[in-house]
Amino acid sequence: MKLKILPYAIGTSILLSASIAQAGNISIESWREDAAIWNDVIIPAFNAKHPDIKVSFIHTNATDYNSTLDKKLADGTAGDLITCRPFDDSLKLFQAGYLTDITELDGMGNFPNFAKAAWQTDNGAQSFCLPMASVIHGFFYNKTIFKELGLTPPKTNAEFYSALDKVKASGKYTPIAMGTNDKWEAATMGFQNIGPNYWKGEDGRLAVIDGDEKLNEPQYVKVFEQLAKWGPYMGEGYQTRTYNDAIAMFGDQKAAIYPAGSWDIAAFNTKLDLGVFMPPVEKADDECYISDHTDIGVGINANTTNKKDAETFLKWMTTGEFAAIYTNALPGFFSLSNHFIDVDDPTAKAMIAWRDTCDSTIRNSYQILNRGEPSLELEIWDTSVGVINGTMTPKDAADRLQKGMDAWYKPGE
Known part of the structure; x- marks a missing residue:
């Protein structure tokens, strides 16, 4: 005897399977051409603490990033984490409902106001991307x-x-x-x-x-x-x-x-x-x-099916561990956090030290x-x-x- 599976049951089964497949998997959308750094250095460091969350890095050419990301967000195919350009490009995404409000995310207090301003509403009341790096x-x-x-x-x-x-x-x-x-x-x-x-x-x-x-x-x-x-x-x-x-x-x-x-x-x-x-x-x-200058931030796709793991990764990015790893893996891109960072590259070390004697602006x-x-x-x-x-x-x-x-x-x- 063959069982009949109604169309709605097939749809439910597919959705359930997709949900199971996505559990523990998150992806990061980015225009940066540094996939090797993420795959070989940053993601392994995260997995040392969170081995059950698989992270993948998705690169789009910088000149195509905005248009490609807009389409993916509209289609519901964008990654769980979104690398954010500063100010209006990302503000528009938040206003369109594509980025999550992360104002109360644990660790946001680790960033100075000038850094957060690049990914906040004009009145500073809401933050929608975590400050990641400046130049x-x-x-x-x-x-x-x-x-x-x-x-x-x-x-x-x-x-x-x-x-x-x-x-x-x-x-x-x-x-x-x-x-x-x-x-x-x-x-x-x-x-x-x-x-x-x-x-x-x-x-x-x-x-x-x-x-x-x-x-x-x-x-x-x-x-x-x-x-x-x-x-x-x-x-x-x-x-x-x-x-x-x-x-x-x-x-x-x-x-x-x-x-x-x-x-x-x-x-x-x-x-x-x-x-x-x-x-x-x-x-x-x-x-x-x-x-x-505030250059790169990271936000959470408001339509992600795995918000919990995306938040786990973002919270890790607020730590001194991430700040040090990122700054040393990409000399010249400086963590925007308030953590003390021991910088290896001598030129980068000299430049980040200017923060101790000069006021920063954008x-x-x-x-x-x-x-x-x-x-x-x-x-x-x-x-x-x-x-x-x-x-x-x-x-x-x-x-x-x-x-x-x-x-x-x-x-x-």
Whole structure:
């Protein structure tokens, strides 16, 4: 005698089987090309404490990540954990109901407010992604060239330009390895690198959001005045030099200084004797500020069928153990937690130590101020390039930023 199985029973059986198959299995969606680090280092460390939870890492090309993730979330096929880009990209996912509110997750207290702000609602009331890593801005330098020319890492603007003059006078090396062809490089490694020392970090960034300060005030003009001095030190043809060209130039030891993001540490630390100094201040006793930019977070898919295990993994990511493992496995990507971390890579160790003496802030165009037209981020690209190339005055550049904001941004609304 054959048993009849009704259609609804088949469906129930399939769902039950799927549920059983998923128990103890979670996956992480990411744009980062570091699957080997997760599979060989991070996940085994987690499994040492939680051997019953199988974790898989799913990579999507960075340029396709947002669109691919949106489709997967809409289709219900996204992973249990979602690697989050900072601010609006992830905020939109939370507002659409795709990310879980993790405000009360155990371990959230291990992260400073500026770090959590990248993955919170505008009023700071709800958190939807755990802060994972930041990147820090500064300047790389070739220790061999500095020693040859009798230079020491500069701390003030006067010392910075003195070093550049000596490199240029040697006739052997280009002082600064950077170009303006790719625009974002001039803005990110130029404007956002040195700017926090002028607008006083978080205080200045939040003052613009609140409407208490404007982008054409003297502190912003001063940033552009510094960038206007860089062009003569960047060597012939810098206007067509790309980001990759600049990396090759510094890596081949043809230039002394590279305005840097810490993510580039791995590109150089096996090619030359790499040193690093923080953005120079105007006077030796000035307070210092660094761009310690929130770059990567992790959230829980609101529609996961295995929330318990996803939360277990996320809670582990709040620990000092994860902070140390991640920071050392990926030099230049720094845990955003408050835990003390013993960093192995010497350049990364030097950069993370700046947190002990300087206040951290994030790029000032990323939270709230980039939602309208014209885009503040793109305006900073164009103005930074214009000032370095000498086609725009510092005052005109600052006025253009504020004019763009006035076109759409109304503080408090």
